[in-house]
Amino acid sequence: MESQGARNKILNKIKQALQSPVPVPFPDQVSETPIFIPTDQELAIGFAQKFTELLGKFVYCEDDGELASQLAALIKVKNWQKIYSIESGWLDDMSEYQFDPVNTDELASCDASITLCEHLIARTGTIVLSSQQLSGRTCSVYAPIHICVAYTHQLVYDISDSLAQFKQEANFMPSMISYATGPSRTADIEKTLVVGVHGPKEVYCFLVDKQTD
Numbered sequence: 001m002e003s004q005g006a007r008n009k010i011l012n013k014i015k016q017a018l019q020s021p022v023p024v025p026f027p028d029q030v031s032e033t034p035i036f037i038p039t040d041q042e043l044a045i046g047f048a049q050k051f052t053e054l055l056g057k058f059v060y061c062e063d064d065g066e067l068a069s070q071l072a073a074l075i076k077v078k079n080w081q082k083i084y085s086i087e088s089g090w091l092d093d094m095s096e097y098q099f100d101p102v103n104t105d106e107l108a109s110c111d112a113s114i115t116l117c118e119h120l121i122a123r124t125g126t127i128v129l130s131s132q133q134l135s136g137r138t139c140s141v142y143a144p145i146h147i148c149v150a151y152t153h154q155l156v157y158d159i160s161d162s163l164a165q166f167k168q169e170a171n172f173m174p175s176m177i178s179y180a181t182g183p184s185r186t187a188d189i190e191k192t193l194v195v196g197v198h199g200p201k202e203v204y205c206f207l208v209d210k211q212t213d
Contacts (some may be wrong), residue, residue: 010205042065043122043155044207048095050125057204067149067208071114073090074204080111084143084200086134087116118177119162120155120205127205128162137176148181151210 023101048058059074061067084107085091115135119128124145127148129140140146156162159179166173183203 010085014202015098036068043120043157044152046122046157047120047125047155048207050122051182051205052125054125055203056182059204059206061206061208063210064208067206071147071149071206075112078111081086082106082110082114083114084110084137084139085114086147086182087114088134094122107138107142110143110146112145113139114147114149116137117148117150119165120207121157121159121162122155123158124181126159127203129178129180129199130166130192140178140180141199144200145202145204146183147204147206148180149206149208151208153210 023161044060048060051058055126059070061070070210113135115129117127118130118133120126123127127140127150129135140148156165179201181198183200
């Protein structure tokens, strides 16, 4: 009963606050001018530098053929047997390399997962994923290794550019937008950095040179 009473008090306070919104204290300081200004550096180079600084593994591919070749070579070197992916279209081009990306339904016990993405943010080296993708919410989180395939036309400079593209491409926002910046990491215990605790321990990004869909 006490917890229910406390909950009602909090909800009532929220309701009162919404009915009487507090004005912006310094209206003259509110500006639509972006905080971060793009540099002359190419977006692909900027993303690659930031992504690798955050322990991500970056692979540049000139076309889909090189993507298939590089990806097949990585899987062979790593001796991965269970690769999870439910993406379609581009996977058809990989049949000649004699490996099947869709060979397990056990995501948590697979060797790696392969997904596409929505955007790549150059300023922070971030991969943007959403619930409207075929891979949904889980593929990039539960697998021990996440492999993301992206194209150069998906590069944007900052988070605001990514959000603007979501609004431009559809009349609604996805129910979930995820920003993955390198492999999972934490330093909660004695300030010691540990990688791969709350998500994938390795993240690969294969960037294919393609400016349009």
